[in-house]
Amino acid sequence: MRRRTLILSSVGLLSALGFMLAVGAWRSGDLPWQQEAALVSGIRAADLGSMSWQLTSHDNERVSPQDWVGEASLVFFGFTWCPDVCPMTLLNISEWLDKLGPEADRLAVHLVTVDPERDSPEVLADYLSNFDPRITGLTGTPDEVARAVEAFDVTVRRVPRKDGDYTMDHTAGVFLFRPDGRLSSIIDLHEDPQFAVPKIRQALEREG
Amino acid sequence: MLKSLLAGMGLAVMLPAVALADCAEVSQGQLLISAAWSRATIGTARPAVFYVTIRNNGSTDDRLTGIETPVAGMPMLHETVMTDGVASMPHASDISIPAGQTVSLAPGGYHGMLMDLEEELKDGESFPVTLKFENAGPVSVETAVLPLRAREAACGDAP
Numbered sequence: 572m573r574r575r576t577l578i579l580s581s582v583g584l585l586s587a588l589g590f591m592l593a594v595g596a597w598r599s600g601d602l603p604w605q606q607e608a609a610l611v612s613g614i615r616a617a618d619l620g621s622m623s624w625q626l627t628s629h630d631n632e633r634v635s636p637q638d639w640v641g642e643a644s645l646v647f648f649g650f651t652w653c654p655d656v657c658p659m660t661l662l663n664i665s666e667w668l669d670k671l672g673p674e675a676d677r678l679a680v681h682l683v684t685v686d687p688e689r690d691s692p693e694v695l696a697d698y699l700s701n702f703d704p705r706i707t708g709l710t711g712t713p714d715e716v717a718r719a720v721e722a723f724d725v726t727v728r729r730v731p732r733k734d735g736d737y738t739m740d741h742t743a744g745v746f747l748f749r750p751d752g753r754l755s756s757i758i759d760l761h762e763d764p765q766f767a768v769p770k771i772r773q774a775l776e777r778e779g
Numbered sequence: 780m781l782k783s784l785l786a787g788m789g790l791a792v793m794l795p796a797v798a799l800a801d802c803a804e805v806s807q808g809q810l811l812i813s814a815a816w817s818r819a820t821i822g823t824a825r826p827a828v829f830y831v832t833i834r835n836n837g838s839t840d841d842r843l844t845g846i847e848t849p850v851a852g853m854p855m856l857h858e859t860v861m862t863d864g865v866a867s868m869p870h871a872s873d874i875s876i877p878a879g880q881t882v883s884l885a886p887g888g889y890h891g892m893l894m895d896l897e898e899e900l901k902d903g904e905s906f907p908v909t910l911k912f913e914n915a916g917p918v919s920v921e922t923a924v925l926p927l928r929a930r931e932a933a934c935g936d937a938p
C-alpha cells in the first residue's frame with residue numbers, strides 16, 4: 572500500500588514539525604497553543620467567550636459560543652454533500668472518542684456546516700444518524716454561518732461545477748477548546764490518533 | 780416518466796452483492812484491480828464515492844484516465860488535496876500507475892466521484908465500474924456498496 576505509506580510518512584513529518592515548533596514556542600516563552608494556532612489558522616478570536624454567532628443544532632436548538640464555555644469542545648467544519656473528506660473526519664473523530672473512553676463524556680463535539688443552503692437541521696440530523704451519536708450538527712441562515720466562519724477564521728469557498736451543481740472547499744482542521752473557552756490546539760486532517768488523542772486530553776484539562 | 784425509466788434501468792444494474800463482490804479481483808494485462816468499494820448514499824442528490832486498489836505487475840507504466848458507471852451520469856476522477864489547511868478536490872485528469880507499484884484510490888486522496896446519481900446506492904449491493912487505462916484498456920470491476928460509515932474495503936488491503 573504505497574499511498575498509505577506516503578500518507579503516513581507525511582503525517583510523521585508534519586507531527587515532527589509540529590513538535591519542533593512547539594518546542595521552539597516553549598523556548599521563546601510563547602504558549603505552544605498560540606504558536607500552533609497562528610500557524611494553522613489565523614483564528615482571530617481564539618476564545619469562545621468573545622465570539623458572537625448563533626446557530627441551530629440538528630435537533631433545532633439555538634446555540635451560541637457562550638453555551639460551550641464550561642466544557643471542553645471540539646469543532647470542525649464540513650458539509651454533508653462531501654463524499655470523501657467529511658465521512659473520513661467524522662469517522663476519525665469517532666475513533667478518537669472511542670480511544671478516549673469515559674473521558675469523552677466531558678467533550679462536546681460539533682460539526683458546523685459550510686453549506687447552509689443544503690444542510691438544514693433535518694438534513695444534518697438524517698446524515699449524522701449514520702455516524703457517532705456524540706456529534707452534533709450545526710447550521711443556520713447563510714448569514715449566521717458566515718458569522719461563525721468568520722469568528723473561527725476558517726476558509727470556505729463555493730466551487731461551481733460544470734453541471735450547475737457546486738461543491739465547497741473548506742478548512743479541514745479540527746479545533747479544540749478548553750473548558751474556559753480558550754483555543755487549545757488544532758488537529759490536522761490526516762493526524763494519527765496517537766497524536767490526536769493526547770491533544771484532546773490536553774484540552775480537557777482545566778488548567779492549561 | 781424519464782426518471783422512472785432511468786430508475787428502472789438503474790435497478791437492473793444494482794445486484795445484491797455476492798460474497799465475492801466485496802473482494803472481487805480482476806486482472807487484465809499486467810494490472811490487478813481489487814478492493815473496489817463505495818459508500819451507501821442517502822437518496823440520489825449527493826455524489827457517491829468510488830475507491831479501488833490497482834497493482835501494476837508489469838514493467839511498463841500505465842495510467843488511469845477515467846471511469847464510467849451506469850449508476851452515475853457524471854463520474855469523474857478527483858484528488859483530495861490540502862492547501863494551507865483547506866481541503867479541496869480538484870479533477871484529476873489521470874492517475875499514474877507506475878510499473879511494479881500499487882496505487883490506491885482511498886479516503887483522503889484519489890477517489891472516483893460519482894455525480895448525478897441515477898439511483899440510491901444501498902449497503903450490501905454492488906454495481907459495475909469501468910476503469911479506463913491508457914495501455915491496458917477498459918476494465919470493469921464489481922464495486923461493493925458498504926455502509927456510510929465504512930472506512931475501507933470489506934476484504935482489507937489488497938495483496
Ligand SMILES: [Cu+2]
Nearest residue numbers: 655857868892
Ligand atoms: Cu470528489
